[in-house]
Amino acid sequence: MSREKRGPGEAKKPCCMVSEILEEAGIDRERARQIRHQVLEGIILMCQWQLQRMEEDRKGKASGRRGRKVEVE
Numbered sequence: 062m063s064r065e066k067r068g069p070g071e072a073k074k075p076c077c078m079v080s081e082i083l084e085e086a087g088i089d090r091e092r093a094r095q096i097r098h099q100v101l102e103g104i105i106l107m108c109q110w111q112l113q114r115m116e117e118d119r120k121g122k123a124s125g126r127r128g129r130k131v132e133v134e
Contacts, residue, residue: 073081083093 083089088096
């Protein structure tokens with residue numbers, strides 16, 4: 062529903078509210094796309110790092126790290 066057709070008592074759609082917030086913050090579509098790309102690349106790198114750690118642990122090459130005992134009151 063376009064802004065013009067919305068009645069005075071009707072709430073804005075969440076997607077419209079997000080678009081307005083981004084617009085007010087000065088973030089256009091291209092910048093939002095860049096941010097999304099960077100976040101996804103970061104997630105991929107984090108997953109690759111975690112997989113590498115799991116592989117090292119499986120091979121027994123872990124650096125002797127163990128959990129520590131912590132007293133709980």
